[in-house]
Amino acid sequence: MDVGLSHYLTLSAVFLALGVFTILSRRNAIVILMGVELVLNAAALNFVAFGKYVATGIAGQMMAIFVIVIAAAEAAVALAIILSVFRNFNTVQVDRVDRLRN
Amino acid sequence: MDPLMTSAIAILLLPLLSYVLLFFFGEKLPRRGDWLGIGILGVTWVLALRIFAHFWTHDTPIEQSWTWVEVGRFQVDFGILLDGMSAVMLVVVTTVSLLVHLFSSGYMWGDRRYSRYFAFLGWFTFSMLGIVLSNSVFFLYVFWELVGIASYVLIGFFFHKNSAADANKKAFLVNRVGDFGFFLGILIFFTAVGEFQYGPLFAGVEQGMIGGSLWTWAGILLFFGCVGKSAQVPLHVWLPDAMEGPTPVSALIHAATMVAAGVYMTARLFPLFSPDALLFIAYTGAITAIFAATIAIVQTDIKRGLAYSTISQLGYMVMAVGVGGVMSGMFHLTTHAFFKACLFLASGAVIHAMHHEQDMRQMGGLRHKMPITFAAFLACTIAISGVPPFSGFWSKDAILGAALAFGMTDGHYLPFIFALLAAAITAFYMFRIVFLTFLGEPRNQEKYDHAHEVGWRMATPLVVLGTLAVIGGGIPMLGMGWFDKFVQDPGVEHGATVHATLPAFVDVAHAAPQHEGDDQQTESHGGDQGHGTSADVPESMHPVDPHNVDDAHGDAAAGDHGGGHDVHHTAHNRAMIMSIFAAGLGILLAWLTYGRKSISSAGALAAFPGVHKWLSNKYFVDEFYNGTLVHQTLNATRFAAAFDKHVIDGIVNGVGAAGKAAGKLGGLTDEWFVDGLVNAVGDLLRNIGNWLSTWQTGRVQNYFLGLVGGLVVLILVVRAGWLS
């Protein structure tokens, strides 16, 4: 069987679903961050797959590069925030940080 | 615009300006502004003289109107009419007003409301001039009312005195009765003819747009205004009480000008009166003349005596117009204005000198102390008694002549008889006043000692008016008959037959009105006109509209004068003789009773106690009115008040209570029902809010779940086809 567009898209869907699950269900903030990275990767993979099978030009790969750039910036800031939260609340369990409750 | 019209407008508005300036700034001016009032009146007087001079030689009226109100077909214009009659009136009003202003600066000096007084004099003068200058019955009425206000304010000038406050109310209310009729008359004429301005109105009436008894009654209603304003019987009752006002006011308003407005009005609106209406007018005037004269005999207050004299003289004037002697009526108005004003001012001087004593029984012998006043008073008394060659003789004589001619041609002799009797009585009571006040021995020595002659401010008007009283009728050597240049009797054209000593007379035999169309008729029927039968006279007495006079009529009239003129000549001569005789009789009786005391007044009193009681109680007219009208009105008032208090207020209170009860019910409803609803809604919302707030877990993951869920839903909605 030849590997076609749909294979990559399916793989991307799997990453997406697992990433969403991680975000929704894990306690540890760092793990949630990892889930976000999974989702971003899924999207980038999608872009590149389309870039090969559907689109002409380099646009797909460019998008993926920018996704990586954004992900890097975002990870840095997110970790900074998690660190601050850790300093203030002494925990990284997100279900503990609910000061805005009710 | 004609320069004379400009003068007329200035004449009208300057006194108003005087009122405004004095009312607001008078107190701040030096001498409290009396010079301002006098000055403005002086200017007004000069302008009036200018107009008078014009009409000495010209006879074409000058008229101008401005649109005042225009609503659809209804239009009212404000206009000014200048003709001989108004020119004379202008001079009369401004002269007397100016002199009264001057007199007041002496008489009223020191009064608390000195400026206000002069302001009101200006207001009055403005209103009176408005009556004179108006060219429509509408504005005649407007200014009529304004003059009434001025009278009210001035009679009640000493309002802190109850008697003065009562008097001005009485004056206003009695005038109101007359004005009511006046207004009804105006409305009837307007309904029939559709015009307010004199020219078109007279023309309409002439064409017969109103006829029969309606015409007569409308005219009588109009005349009611005169009855009120000019104090004719039975609406004369306010004038004696009006003496509560300051004496210069009495001189100006209640002797010379305002009361004369009724006569002026009747003369002006002459074409609006049917022959029957004119008869009514004649009788009213005649009865008034003799009625008031009899009351004047027994008066002890000098001002009251003069007041009744005024009423009597006004009756003369009214009667004159009624018998068709418009010229003589207006002439007497003029001469009367001068000598009556003088008499009042002189009495004011006496009262002033006697420290506000008005009872003649306390006076006597004042001629030594107040020679100028005495001279003026005496001159005017001679004039009013009708002694030639004083002015009053000419005017009274003219009236008597007209009355007698009327009797001879019409068969109604009563006016003449009353007038003649009144003439005699007038002479009597006027000289009685002279004897009691100035001659004989002083009856109150203390007051006599304090009496002094008046200063120049008060003396000057006396002298001027006294002189006018003497020469106002004309100077025999220099030519008489100046008055008919200005006012003509109906049926006579301007400037016709100026008799050497007699004014021209109504040409009773003139059967046709002076119109172009009719002129041909007149000429062709020249022969017929000569026999103007007595039966024709009432219908034929159409006035000559001054607007229509021109020389084309000269021939027609001249041709007729032959016939009708004889009647008048005869009447006039007879009347002259009889009037001189009557005057002499009156003076003689007065001298005998009060001068030489040959006839005892006390004795006469004892001999005719009933008569005296009737006279001194003014025939109980006031008491009659009081008992009937006043009393019934008060009863009605009381009933209305009780009704209002118990019935109306009861209803109102009941409604209020019902409203209160309804309010309470509403309040309860509001509490239970409405508030219940509101609270229920509030509770519901609170519960919803509480439930919703449980969604705020504060946990980001929960929120993200919501986000994902929403995304899923969105996709499903967009791609709904997959589900099927």
Added chain:
Amino acid sequence: MEFPIWMALAGMGVLGAGAVAFARNVVHCAFGLLFALISVSAMYAMLGADFLAVTQVIVYVGGILVLVVFGVMMTHKVEASSLRTELVQPFAATLAALMVFGLSILTVVNEAWPLLAEPNPAEPTTEAIGRSFLTDFLYPFEFASVLLLIAMIGAAMLTREKPDGGGIVIGPEDPAPGDERGDA
């Protein structure tokens, strides 16, 4: 030959993602992420994106993952080597994930993708990417630079230490009101 290789690499990635989702130990999660990222890099290579594959490894694995591990270590609680990782809202999360997966698959399957006749041939892409950065994608390139700068500054500010240690310092040196230490 291509397909089995692909499956193996894909499987590695899926297993790694599974580890991220389900592993109890955070460090296991981190390693799972490592494998998932490498798998993606391999995918890039198989798709002919050579530069991208390398970039993925260098930046993502070498940069971001390292940073994440740093974060794990720094927030590690001493007493708990096995950090509690019970799941929060498991049912809802499962449902949501399944829905997302389902919809995505449906899209993939049902859509008529406008496929090219021949997939783009594999060529060296570095020059093309470089050229593209300075022509078509110039603006995004510059903005991305600014974004990185801002992120850098922001992250540095966020994690500044107060003189006595602990607490977020944003702005002047005053401590924020309220708790310094959360409920631990």
